[in-house]
Amino acid sequence: MVQDLNLNVAFDPQSIAVVGASSDDKTEKVAWVGRLQEFGFKGKIYPINPKASVILGLKAYPSVKAVPETIDYAIVSIRSSFVPGVLRDCIAKGIKVVHIFTAGFAETGMDEGKKLQEEVISIIKEGKIRIIGPNCMGIYNPKTGLTFNIRFSREVGNVGIVSQTGAGMMELIPHANARGVRFSKVVSYGNALDLNAPEFVEYLANDNDTKYIFCYVEGVNDGYRFFNAVRDCNRTKPVIILKGGLTEGGSGAVSSHTASLAGSELVWKAFFNQTGAIQVDTLSEAVEQIVAVEKLAEIKGRRIGIVARGGGVGVVATDTCERVGLKVPALTKETRLELAKITPAEAGSSIRNPVEIGLGRFGVSEYYAKGLTLVADDPNIDVVMAVLNPHIYTQEGIGAKEIDQSAQVLIDTAKTLSKPLVVVMTLGDSIDVIGMELHATETMLNAGLPAFSTVEAAIVAISKTAKYWEFRRSF
Amino acid sequence: MNNVIKQIIDKAKSENRNLLTEIEAKQVFKETGLQVTDTRLASNKKDAVAMSAEMGFPVVLKIVSPEILHKTEADGVKLNLKTADEVAKAFDEIMASAKEKFPNANIHGVAVQGMAKSGLEIIIGMTLDAQFGPVLMFGLGGIFVEVMKDVSFGITPLTKRDAGEMIRSIKGYPLLNGFRGTPKIDVANLESWLLKLSDFAQTYPDVKEFDLNPVFAYSQGAMVVDARIILK
Numbered sequence: 167m168v169q170d171l172n173l174n175v176a177f178d179p180q181s182i183a184v185v186g187a188s189s190d191d192k193t194e195k196v197a198w199v200g201r202l203q204e205f206g207f208k209g210k211i212y213p214i215n216p217k218a219s220v221i222l223g224l225k226a227y228p229s230v231k232a233v234p235e236t237i238d239y240a241i242v243s244i245r246s247s248f249v250p251g252v253l254r255d256c257i258a259k260g261i262k263v264v265h266i267f268t269a270g271f272a273e274t275g276m277d278e279g280k281k282l283q284e285e286v287i288s289i290i291k292e293g294k295i296r297i298i299g300p301n302c303m304g305i306y307n308p309k310t311g312l313t314f315n316i317r318f319s320r321e322v323g324n325v326g327i328v329s330q331t332g333a334g335m336m337e338l339i340p341h342a343n344a345r346g347v348r349f350s351k352v353v354s355y356g357n358a359l360d361l362n363a364p365e366f367v368e369y370l371a372n373d374n375d376t377k378y379i380f381c382y383v384e385g386v387n388d389g390y391r392f393f394n395a396v397r398d399c400n401r402t403k404p405v406i407i408l409k410g411g412l413t414e415g416g417s418g419a420v421s422s423h424t425a426s427l428a429g430s431e432l433v434w435k436a437f438f439n440q441t442g443a444i445q446v447d448t449l450s451e452a453v454e455q456i457v458a459v460e461k462l463a464e465i466k467g468r469r470i471g472i473v474a475r476g477g478g479v480g481v482v483a484t485d486t487c488e489r490v491g492l493k494v495p496a497l498t499k500e501t502r503l504e505l506a507k508i509t510p511a512e513a514g515s516s517i518r519n520p521v522e523i524g525l526g527r528f529g530v531s532e533y534y535a536k537g538l539t540l541v542a543d544d545p546n547i548d549v550v551m552a553v554l555n556p557h558i559y560t561q562e563g564i565g566a567k568e569i570d571q572s573a574q575v576l577i578d579t580a581k582t583l584s585k586p587l588v589v590v591m592t593l594g595d596s597i598d599v600i601g602m603e604l605h606a607t608e609t610m611l612n613a614g615l616p617a618f619s620t621v622e623a624a625i626v627a628i629s630k631t632a633k634y635w636e637f638r639r640s641f
Numbered sequence: 642m643n644n645v646i647k648q649i650i651d652k653a654k655s656e657n658r659n660l661l662t663e664i665e666a667k668q669v670f671k672e673t674g675l676q677v678t679d680t681r682l683a684s685n686k687k688d689a690v691a692m693s694a695e696m697g698f699p700v701v702l703k704i705v706s707p708e709i710l711h712k713t714e715a716d717g718v719k720l721n722l723k724t725a726d727e728v729a730k731a732f733d734e735i736m737a738s739a740k741e742k743f744p745n746a747n748i749h750g751v752a753v754q755g756m757a758k759s760g761l762e763i764i765i766g767m768t769l770d771a772q773f774g775p776v777l778m779f780g781l782g783g784i785f786v787e788v789m790k791d792v793s794f795g796i797t798p799l800t801k802r803d804a805g806e807m808i809r810s811i812k813g814y815p816l817l818n819g820f821r822g823t824p825k826i827d828v829a830n831l832e833s834w835l836l837k838l839s840d841f842a843q844t845y846p847d848v849k850e851f852d853l854n855p856v857f858a859y860s861q862g863a864m865v866v867d868a869r870i871i872l873k
Binding site for chain 1: 770771772773774776787792793794795800802803806807810853
């Protein structure tokens with residue numbers, strides 16, 4: 167596949183014109199020009215505003231045509247009625263890609279907006295310029311300092327995002343950052359009058375910085391190209407997709423059985439079966455799933471070894487696993503004999519699976535790492551999940567030190583295990599304790615351990631990751 | 642592109658019809674490489690009786706009219722006719738009720754069809770999806786499709802893996818795999834049919850929808866018992 171050079175220009179421009187930069191420094195400080203400066207954009211910024219001479223210390227120009235140097239990329243944030251004129255100026259200036267932030271096109275449902283949209287489409291059809299948007303947030307690329315929100319991490323990661331929604335990404339990206347996820351390249355593409363999901367997926371599939379892709383799509387105008395792009399990419403880079411608007415559309419008058427049964431939900435089910443892409447249903451599930459695929463190594467099967475408190479905790483976890491297609495098999499007799507030697511002498515500690523190994527009032531016991539190793543080495547097990555509930559022991563004096571020590575034992579042990587380890591540290595009942603637990607969880611995530619705050623989130627994410635690797639192995 | 646199929650589609654279009662008759666649809670699928678029940682058009686009673694005798698009793702008679710989509714609504718289907726007299730009587734009854742219930746319909750005659758050996762009822766179909774183009778459907782026929790909607794879809798063109806997944810992903814799959822002494826169905830054959838139909842859907846953009854309903858699936862091979870093709 168040929169790399170689209172125009173998209174490199176968009177993700178890595180040497181110079182950006184901000185058309186519609188406000189002449190009020192206070193306003194612009196939190197808008198496009200200020201955001202690029204604050205985020206450390208390394209290239210040149212040209213504010214465009216006919217009424218200003220200087221904006222945030224940068225020389226302003228009345229139009230892109232007045233800028234003496236070449237411009238790679240433009241961000242347009244002016245009234246929609248001015249957009250067609252600005253696009254013609256951009257073409258005259260030789261700008262290759264324009265991000266139209268402005269809303270107010272066909273999505274308004276008004277005649278004026280539809281007419282403007284038609285005009286923009288006719289300009290695109292001339293073939294001299296590529297458009298991202300309109301009505302979108304554009305690009306976030308921490309490597310080049312391009313962003314639509316200064317709260318996003320400035321560290322470069324390996325997760326790429328192709329998203330119709332910008333608002334959803336303002337929610338998802340900070341949450342993912344807090345879970346130790348860093349991004350390579352992100353695009354919010356809005357109305358997609360020109361560049362659309364397939365082009366961006368094809369681009370990220372070939373992007374060396376991107377190892378995992380998350381997509382949020384509602385509709386795609388070239389479904390078949392999107393299908394092929396995802397199918398090809400998913401064989402080498404996991405693709406996670408949240409399909410928005412998955413409800414049955416009115417099917418109108420249909421005359422065959424097949425047409426009356428083919429709701430969009432069933433066809434999208436086929437899409438996921440055939441491409442092997444990982445389907446998620448909510449933005450928060452998307453974050454959990456990104457954590458899982460990014461931080462878990464290949465899972466060789468669906469058999470999980472659970473190390474958790476005994477009784478109901480283990481029983482409920484087992485039921486949840488079985489419900490989503492994971493297996494919780496009994497450990498071998500050999501493993502159980504070894505475990506019996508290290509579990510507390512008191513009666514009732516389970517060693518069958520789930521396994522209970524002394525995690526008590528002194529943090530993780532010295533036998534904990536040994537127990538995890540025994541479970542991981544069991545031939546019946548493909549992945550190990552350790553569930554910790556430190557807050558249960560806070561009444562008995564356990565504190566931040568013990569919780570951090572537990573996290574460190576897990577980080578160190580995970581490196582030596584023969585199978586992938588997933589950690590769940592559930593959250594306690596007071597702000598203080600929750601803070602300690604979140605801190606320990608963050609430490610584990612930053613050390614590359616897939617760590618979650620609920621058993622359910624972990625199990626669903628593990629199950630979908632296992633299914634993904636089954637798909638990869640089926641070729 | 643197959644010439645016979647192209648001619649059938651072109652003929653219907655030239656007559657401004659978007660529905661192929663059952664006989665035309667079966668001929669199309671026969672050319673596609675599927676097994677279909679021997680079905681011939683009899684425009685009068687004498688031909689119907691002669692064809693029945695030639696095919697061997699029992700036979701089925703069905704009304705043939707581009708305007709009658711659901712044949713049972715016109716009382717247009719008579720099953721298990723065992724003698725020449727029964728065929729003659731059934732022919733008259735079908736023609737009479739069709740003329741009464743669909744007075745404006747253009748009636749080609751009656752289709753004479755041998756009774757297929759019964760098998761596991763399957764439905765296979767195609768429709769155009771607004772986003773993905775031709776999508777194929779596979780499911781168990783009869784009440785399973787009517788009540789349980791136990792069907793799977795596949796975006797075309799299908800790979801061999803996709804075809805296998807479509808069949809295995811329906812809930813009723815154990816019924817194909819030999820359940821409580823029923824014969825194991827020839828799944829490899831159904832897979833090859835899905836692949837042939839995927840090619841067909843890709844090759845003839847004039848086809849908007851089709852149903853093969855029912856298909857009788859056997860431990861070896863399968864048979865299309867009824868078929869419908871709708872053009873754009």
